[in-house]
Amino acid sequence: MNGGQDLGGMQGFGPVIEEQNEPHFHADWEARVLGLVLATGPLGLWNIDIGRHARETIPPQDYLSFSYYQIWLAGLEKLIARNHLLDEGVTAKTKGLTKLTLKNVATTLARGGPANREAQSAARFKVGDQITTRNFNPTTHTRLPRYLRGHTGEIVIVHGAHVFPDDAAHKELHDRGENPQWLYTVRFKATDIWGPDKNPNDHVHADLWEPYFVQ
Amino acid sequence: MNGGQDLGGMQGFGPVIEEQNEPHFHADWEARVLGLVLATGPLGLWNIDIGRHARETIPPQDYLSFSYYQIWLAGLEKLIARNHLLDEGVTAKTKGLTKLTLKNVATTLARGGPANREAQSAARFKVGDQITTRNFNPTTHTRLPRYLRGHTGEIVIVHGAHVFPDDAAHKELHDRGENPQWLYTVRFKATDIWGPDKNPNDHVHADLWEPYFVQ
Amino acid sequence: MSSKPHDHSHGHSHDHSHEHGEFSDLSDTELRVRTLETLLTEKGYIDTDAVNELIDTYETKVGPRNGAAVVARAWGDAEYRTRLLTNATAAIAELDYKGRQGEHMIAVENTDTVHNMVVCTLCSCYPWPVLGLPPIWYKSAPYRSKVVIDPRGVLEDFGVEISADKEITVWDSTAEVRYLVIPQRPSGTDGWSEEKLAKLVTRNSMIGTGYALNPDQLVGEVQA
Amino acid sequence: MSSKPHDHSHGHSHDHSHEHGEFSDLSDTELRVRTLETLLTEKGYIDTDAVNELIDTYETKVGPRNGAAVVARAWGDAEYRTRLLTNATAAIAELDYKGRQGEHMIAVENTDTVHNMVVCTLCSCYPWPVLGLPPIWYKSAPYRSKVVIDPRGVLEDFGVEISADKEITVWDSTAEVRYLVIPQRPSGTDGWSEEKLAKLVTRNSMIGTGYALNPDQLVGEVQA
Numbered sequence: 001m002n003g004g005q006d007l008g009g010m011q012g013f014g015p016v017i018e019e020q021n022e023p024h025f026h027a028d029w030e031a032r033v034l035g036l037v038l039a040t041g042p043l044g045l046w047n048i049d050i051g052r053h054a055r056e057t058i059p060p061q062d063y064l065s066f067s068y069y070q071i072w073l074a075g076l077e078k079l080i081a082r083n084h085l086l087d088e089g090v091t092a093k094t095k096g097l098t099k100l101t102l103k104n105v106a107t108t109l110a111r112g113g114p115a116n117r118e119a120q121s122a123a124r125f126k127v128g129d130q131i132t133t134r135n136f137n138p139t140t141h142t143r144l145p146r147y148l149r150g151h152t153g154e155i156v157i158v159h160g161a162h163v164f165p166d167d168a169a170h171k172e173l174h175d176r177g178e179n180p181q182w183l184y185t186v187r188f189k190a191t192d193i194w195g196p197d198k199n200p201n202d203h204v205h206a207d208l209w210e211p212y213f214v215q
Numbered sequence: 216m217n218g219g220q221d222l223g224g225m226q227g228f229g230p231v232i233e234e235q236n237e238p239h240f241h242a243d244w245e246a247r248v249l250g251l252v253l254a255t256g257p258l259g260l261w262n263i264d265i266g267r268h269a270r271e272t273i274p275p276q277d278y279l280s281f282s283y284y285q286i287w288l289a290g291l292e293k294l295i296a297r298n299h300l301l302d303e304g305v306t307a308k309t310k311g312l313t314k315l316t317l318k319n320v321a322t323t324l325a326r327g328g329p330a331n332r333e334a335q336s337a338a339r340f341k342v343g344d345q346i347t348t349r350n351f352n353p354t355t356h357t358r359l360p361r362y363l364r365g366h367t368g369e370i371v372i373v374h375g376a377h378v379f380p381d382d383a384a385h386k387e388l389h390d391r392g393e394n395p396q397w398l399y400t401v402r403f404k405a406t407d408i409w410g411p412d413k414n415p416n417d418h419v420h421a422d423l424w425e426p427y428f429v430q
Numbered sequence: 431m432s433s434k435p436h437d438h439s440h441g442h443s444h445d446h447s448h449e450h451g452e453f454s455d456l457s458d459t460e461l462r463v464r465t466l467e468t469l470l471t472e473k474g475y476i477d478t479d480a481v482n483e484l485i486d487t488y489e490t491k492v493g494p495r496n497g498a499a500v501v502a503r504a505w506g507d508a509e510y511r512t513r514l515l516t517n518a519t520a521a522i523a524e525l526d527y528k529g530r531q532g533e534h535m536i537a538v539e540n541t542d543t544v545h546n547m548v549v550c551t552l553c554s555c556y557p558w559p560v561l562g563l564p565p566i567w568y569k570s571a572p573y574r575s576k577v578v579i580d581p582r583g584v585l586e587d588f589g590v591e592i593s594a595d596k597e598i599t600v601w602d603s604t605a606e607v608r609y610l611v612i613p614q615r616p617s618g619t620d621g622w623s624e625e626k627l628a629k630l631v632t633r634n635s636m637i638g639t640g641y642a643l644n645p646d647q648l649v650g651e652v653q654a
Numbered sequence: 655m656s657s658k659p660h661d662h663s664h665g666h667s668h669d670h671s672h673e674h675g676e677f678s679d680l681s682d683t684e685l686r687v688r689t690l691e692t693l694l695t696e697k698g699y700i701d702t703d704a705v706n707e708l709i710d711t712y713e714t715k716v717g718p719r720n721g722a723a724v725v726a727r728a729w730g731d732a733e734y735r736t737r738l739l740t741n742a743t744a745a746i747a748e749l750d751y752k753g754r755q756g757e758h759m760i761a762v763e764n765t766d767t768v769h770n771m772v773v774c775t776l777c778s779c780y781p782w783p784v785l786g787l788p789p790i791w792y793k794s795a796p797y798r799s800k801v802v803i804d805p806r807g808v809l810e811d812f813g814v815e816i817s818a819d820k821e822i823t824v825w826d827s828t829a830e831v832r833y834l835v836i837p838q839r840p841s842g843t844d845g846w847s848e849e850k851l852a853k854l855v856t857r858n859s860m861i862g863t864g865y866a867l868n869p870d871q872l873v874g875e876v877q878a
Contacts, residue, residue, distance in 0.1 A: 001227060002224055002225050002226040002579075003225070003226055003227035004227060005776050005777060006775070006776060007775050007776075007795055008775035008776075008802045008826065009352060009361075009799065009802060009803045010217050010218070010795070010799035011216045011218055011352075011354055011803070012218035012271070012273075012274055012275055013274055013275060013794075013795045013796040014796055015811040016794070016796045016797045016800065016801075016808055016811040016812065016863075017791060017811070018789070018791050018812065018858075018863075019789070019790060019791070024713045024787060025713070026790075027683075028684070029683055029684045029688070031709045031713065032688075032709070033687055034708070034709060034787070035705035035706070035709045036687070036690065036700065036705065038705075038708040039699075039700040039701070039704055039705045039708060040700060043699060048830075052776075052777055055777065056227070056776075057227055058227075059227055059229060060225060060228060060279055060571070061276070061279035061280045061571070064275055064276035064279060064795055065276045065280055067790075068790065068793040068794075070683065073683070073686065073687060073690075076690075080694075085694070085697065085699060086693050086697065090697070091697045091698050092697055092698035093698055099699055099700055099701050099704070100700070100701060101701050101703075102701060102703040102704045104704070105704050105708055105711070106711075108754075109708075109711060109753045110752060110753040110754075111753060112753040112754040112755065112757045113757065114757040114758070114830075115829070115830035116758065134410070135410050136410035137224060137226075137409045137410055137579060139226050143776060143828045143829060144828070145775055145826070145828065146224075146361075147775075147803070148826075150365065159758065159829075159831060162830060163830075165829075183829055183831075185831070187823075194350070194352045194803055197351065199806065199818060201818075201821040201822070202805060202806075202821060202822045202823070203822075203823045204802050204823075204824045205823060205825045206825075206826040206828045207826075207831050208828065208829075217803075220552050221552065222551050222552075222571055222574040222575040223551035223574065223578045223579070224575065224578060226575065228571045228575055229572055230572060230587040231567050231570070231573045231577075231584055231587040231588065231639075232572070232587070233565070233567050233588065233634075234566060234567070237566060239488065239562075241566075242459075242460065244463040244464070246485045246489065247463050247464075247467055247481070247485070248463055249484070249485060249488065249563070250482070250484045250485045251463070251466065251481065253484040253530075254475075254476040254477070254480055254484060255470070255475060255476060263606075267552075267553055271552075271553075275795070276795070279571055282566075283554060283569040283570075285459065288459070288463060288466075291466075292466070295466070300470070300475060301469050301470075301473065305473070307473055307474030307475045308474055312474075314474060314475055314477050314480070315476070315480045316477050316479075316480055317477060317480045317483050319480070320480050321487075323530075324487060324530045325528060325529040326530075327528070327530040327531065327532065327533045328606075329606075330533065330605070330606035331533075331534065358605060360552055360602070360604065362551075362578065362579070363602075372536070374534065374605075374607060377534075377605060377606060378606075380605075398605055398607075400536075402599075409579055414582065414598070416594075416595060416596065416597040416598070417582075417597060417598045417599070418597065418599045419578050419599075419600045419602060420600065421601075421602040421604045422603070422604045423604065424605070
């Protein structure tokens with residue numbers, strides 16, 4: 001969706017300012033929000049794409065005003081509400097959920113959440129191929145940002161099949177599951193994306209799934 | 216510029232909500248802001264394009280959070296500061312400026328600010344011609360919104376030469392004055408702009424100047 | 431019941447700082463405006479009577495009744511309709527509506543096959559001489575962002591039904607040209623006077639987010 | 655002197671209302687978080703010790719020193735460098751850095767002709783196992799919006815000089831692949847140990863918003 005999260009190429013935010021000796025957290029609650037997000041993920045009620053969509057559907061004026069942990073908090077609250085976790089009479093036990101315990105933290109983090117999956121078909125593109133990205137504007141989750149739609153680039157890496165976020169984020173709409181698709185790194189010329197006044201030496205790379213390409 | 220003002224095609228703001236029996240102003244200060252903007256314009260220190268750029272350079276998180284008269288106020292404050300109107304020792308008299316008086320209000324509003332000018336050259340396009348808009352991303356003022364860049368449409372009205380905002384807004388950068396350019400209404404298919412899932416009956420029109428077209 | 435433990439007070443926090451445009455509540459804004467007006471007046475840039483007159487003009491004199499008169503005349507007078515569609519600025523000036531934010535007018539006509547909607551995605555351009563000042567929703571992010579990409583969704587927001595096979599045409603006012611929609615004349619109005627026809631013409635019908643009223647909607651209906 | 659009559663208090667007003675995400679100040683946020691944690695704990699979804707351990711992991715155990723060790727080894731060991739450039743996930747796992755937000759790693763190498771920069775325009779994707787949690791600026795709108803359209807302007811913001819004829823390549827982390835920049839090895843470091851080399855490798859140099867330190871910058875320099 002073309003929400004507040006789709007920031008690539010927006011202007012007017014001012015310079016990037018680095019905070020000197022930046023602490024990990026600027027308030028205790030920020031650390032707690034990190035911990036809550038990491039601790040509730042393993043309940044298995046949502047995946048990373050559902051989580052991202054919960055954050056990007058925050059109205060743009062809020063998304064752009066919130067600090068990043070405020071965005072995470074608002075997203076987490078949505079996921080919790082949508083799954084009725086705090087409804088009266090509902091508990092982890094009634095839901096059949098198992099909480100992450102201290103002794104499983106290290107192994108859970110070390111395992112992570114790999115996104116590669118067995119391919120359902122052969123890759124249609126190879127390194128060196130030119131592709132053109134589709135022009136679409138779904139209100140649902142996508143990882144093809146606006147600034148890369150309708151542009152031509154060159155495939156430079158083939159990653160194998162990965163979970164397709166546009167489907168994985170929307171179990172509520174359709175039952176395509178993770179629908180793994182071939183993932184490629186595509187190299188775009190800055191002059192193609194932004195116009196001829198850009199430095200002809202410069203490029204942008206992005207990781208894009210096969211369904212994002214004009215076939 | 217791709218600022219907070221460039222809203223066409225953004226998503227996530229929620230439904231359009233009409234206020235029943237909406238008053239002209241929601242607070243007295245809103246009326247005063249309207250009056251101040253209209254009263255200071257005739258001082259001749261800035262034109263409509265400079266005024267628009269003053270508003271669109273408000274950081275996006277503010278632009279999207281402000282009410283519209285707050286945007287006008289912030290823009291007006293910038294213009295006043297940039298022209299040093301309120302600096303110590305400076306007055307309308309020392310600046311050689313004449314204020315709008317009560318007796319001139321009606322004629323000033325009736326005159327308005329026509330933007331048509333004598334053409335500097337012949338029109339390069341006529342009704343029925345196909346044009347493709349340029350892909351550019353200036354940090355300066357433009358009236359070619361992001362959603363209409365790099366798209367093909369058909370000329371349906373030729374308006375004559377009009378003040379070219381991209382230049383008129385930036386007296387401080389270059390001395391091209393109003394640099395009048397041919398202005399056209401261009402008709403785009405919704406499916407071309409947004410993708411094939413849009414209603415094939417639908418269209419968007421915009422008023423675009425000749426320099427916005429790929430030549 | 432929602433378990434969200436946060437309130438809905440007006441105002442929210444910023445972790446990042448920026449250098450302008452911030453103020454804590456409406457009374458601060460009011461103070462800013464008052465101070466600005468006082469200083470501009472003292473220094474001779476503005477005249478209070480002129481400011482009052484400017485406000486009064488758009489608060490009490492110029493509004494959508496002007497546009498309604500134009501539309502009603504076009505409905506009732508085929509030659510005027512032709513002039514309006516050919517040179518709207520001149521045709522509208524026949525009724526003495528002209529000037530600021532109406533210098534270059536175009537009238538677009540709704541038909542059985544086409545529905546027109548007007549927006550300014552980049553700011554708040556609006557045909558002041560015929561419609562007055564725009565309503566909040568017209569200047570708001572929801573309308574400006576959505577009507578060009580999802581005009582049918584916007585009509586739904588307004589409770590307006592439209593068939594999928596009717597063309598929706600959106601006019602994005604990116605230049606100094608201003609657009610007035612001529613809504614379709616409702617049936618059952620044959621022989622009506624211009625004054626009576628004008629009562630059917632709502633502001634929203636001249637922007638494209640509504641239709642003209644039917645005769646049976648007229649009684650008791652507040653004219654926006 | 656500025657005549658702007660407004661203050662800079664933290665918080666600003668909304669004329670429009672919306673239904674979620676609002677709160678008036680940090681203490682409200684704190685209260686929201688505390689209540690949420692309490693309820694989640696009481697209902698058995700989370701374990702406080704686990705939450706504490708998760709926080710502690712990223713506050714004290716995982717950070718850019720991991721990435722610096724990877725880079726230093728690549729600088730000093732040509733075969734490791736080849737493995738890192740060929741299969742970064744496996745090469746990084748040799749140093750026991752792996753897992754969440756580092757499942758699919760790619761290492762990109764700065765050279766005399768190419769400078770790499772990493773971003774996630776759509777959220778805040780960042781290679782946690784090697785760099786820890788991202789700094790605020792990495793997650794901020796200024797960086798995410800600007801680095802893809804004006805990477806040279808971003809380098810200027812960081813005070814980093816770069817020649818116009820050097821290629822700048824930006825990697826937008828739009829999938830679950832995470833990028834680590836291998837900065838150029840500074841001259842004057844021949845024969846240095848990996849431990850000593852690692853001290854030259856700043857966090858920013860592994861994102862691309864800085865270079866590795868020169869030996870003469872090492873003394874007294876706080877390692878970010």
